Amino acid sequence: MSDSTASPATPAAARPTLSELFLAFAAVSLASFGGALPWSRRMIVERKGWMTAQEFNETFALSQFLPGPNTINFCVVFGARFAGIAGAVAAVAGLLGPPLLIIMILAVAYAHYGDLPTLGRILSGITAAAAGLLIAVVGKMAAPMFTKRWDWAPIVALVAFAGVAIMRWPLPLVFLAVAPVSIACAWFKR
Amino acid sequence: MKDNTLLTLFTYFALLSLFAVGGANAAIPEIHRIAVDAMHWLNDKQFADMFAISQLSPGPNVIIVTLIGYHVGGFLGAAVATVAMCGPTCVLAYFVAKVWDRFKDARWRIAVQSGLVPVSLGLIGASGFVLAGAADHNVYDAIVTAVTVLIVFSTRISPLWLFLAAGLVGLTGWL
Numbered sequence: 477m478s479d480s481t482a483s484p485a486t487p488a489a490a491r492p493t494l495s496e497l498f499l500a501f502a503a504v505s506l507a508s509f510g511g512a513l514p515w516s517r518r519m520i521v522e523r524k525g526w527m528t529a530q531e532f533n534e535t536f537a538l539s540q541f542l543p544g545p546n547t548i549n550f551c552v553v554f555g556a557r558f559a560g561i562a563g564a565v566a567a568v569a570g571l572l573g574p575p576l577l578i579i580m581i582l583a584v585a586y587a588h589y590g591d592l593p594t595l596g597r598i599l600s601g602i603t604a605a606a607a608g609l610l611i612a613v614v615g616k617m618a619a620p621m622f623t624k625r626w627d628w629a630p631i632v633a634l635v636a637f638a639g640v641a642i643m644r645w646p647l648p649l650v651f652l653a654v655a656p657v658s659i660a661c662a663w664f665k666r
Numbered sequence: 667m668k669d670n671t672l673l674t675l676f677t678y679f680a681l682l683s684l685f686a687v688g689g690a691n692a693a694i695p696e697i698h699r700i701a702v703d704a705m706h707w708l709n710d711k712q713f714a715d716m717f718a719i720s721q722l723s724p725g726p727n728v729i730i731v732t733l734i735g736y737h738v739g740g741f742l743g744a745a746v747a748t749v750a751m752c753g754p755t756c757v758l759a760y761f762v763a764k765v766w767d768r769f770k771d772a773r774w775r776i777a778v779q780s781g782l783v784p785v786s787l788g789l790i791g792a793s794g795f796v797l798a799g800a801a802d803h804n805v806y807d808a809i810v811t812a813v814t815v816l817i818v819f820s821t822r823i824s825p826l827w828l829f830l831a832a833g834l835v836g837l838t839g840w841l
Contacts, residue, residue: 505724505725505726506724506725507724508724508725508726509722509724509824509825509826512725512726537779538762538763538766539759540688540689540786541687541778541779541782541783541786542687542755542758542759542762543683543684543685543686543687543755543758544683544684544686544689544751544752544754544755544756544758544759545683545686545689545690545726545727545728545751545752545755546688546689546690546726547689547726548726548728548752548755548756548759549755549756549759552756552759552760552763553759553760553763553766556760556763556764557763561760564756564760568752568756571725571726572725572726572748572752574724574725575723575724575725575726575729576725576729576732576748578723578724578725579719579720579723579725579729579732579733580732580736580741580744582719582723582733583732583733583736583737583744584736586715586716586719586733587736587737590712590715594837596711596715597836597837597839598833598834598836598837599714599715599718599719599833599836600711600714600715600718600801600803600807600836601807601810601832601833601834601835601836601837602718602721602722602829602832602833602836603714603715603717603718603797603800603801604798604801604802604807604808604810604811604814604832604836605810605811605814605825605828605829605831605832606717606718606721606797606801606829607794607797607798607800607801607802607811607814608798608810608811608812608813608814608815608818608828609721609814609818609825609828610691610790610793610794610797611791611794611795611798611811611815612814612815612816612817612818612819613790613818614787614790614791614794615815615819616818616819617787617790618787618791621783621784621787628784629783629784630784632781632784632785632788633784633785633787633788633791634788635788636784636785636787636788636789636792637788637789637791637792637795639792640695640696640788640789640792640796641695641791641792641795641796644695644699644703646696646699647682647685647686647693647695647696647699647789648681648682648684648685650789651685651687651785651789652685654785654788655687655781655782655785658781658782658784658785659777659778659781659782660777660781661781662776662777662778662780662781663773663774663777663781
């Protein structure tokens, strides 16, 4: 099934095996600090030739608009394209395996040493920077929204922001109120 | 009691993952609302610490839920939280991917995709706001946040260097 659908859609020549899928995403996971996108692209498009740049962009766009962790969605879509469910599982296991091992060690360490004042001071500095990183990334992502004349889009973004950040309403509530309106705007404004 | 906690952990994370358009970063305020405000599994400082640790370690940002799961219910809790956060959306991604190509040029698909972009931007923006609230306890913390925003916005330096610098500033005890 995946073979018949994947072949015509993949002009990129090489096809990974299950173990290649696992190892490729394990390598990506270990290299990816602050987002796996650049590393995935380098591995899949530039090093392995498993996808063309265009295919990568389309698959990435799909995994971005689906709910849930984006990189994991990407692994599912990418792995399934080559080897169905087994491919999806191999790619996700590769991406999550090594980081989970590392994070479990850190979790145990934090449970023992989390109260140390020195550690607390270091982490509070890093958290302040991490919050700044997130704000800057959103700023960069949002910039085109204000130049492209999508008049409804900034309003939608601001309402979603205010509902979650200021009003502290539950995410499902805000999403179900805002998303249909936004999709309707996108439908009629085209 | 313990089984109950694990079930709660699973239910909350599985539910919120389905609305987390924009990924783990879009879900931060909801995770904070549940884990800190509603269930009192963590305090504000522990939440901020765990976010920092998840940013420092390699791999997808979603592993913050693994840390919270471990804090709530040990290794089993970590497994439950991770599976809840990733499982349902993996299944969804698998089935959507199968029909994706067929509707590539459909008007409704394009409307859904472009309609969700500003929603996810708003949600990720809210995450930055909530995190800054949990992280910035005084004017020095706020300065670190503001300086990071400026540097990331105007350069392409790896965030790891900024985390290293901010960690060192924290170590000196100014924060």
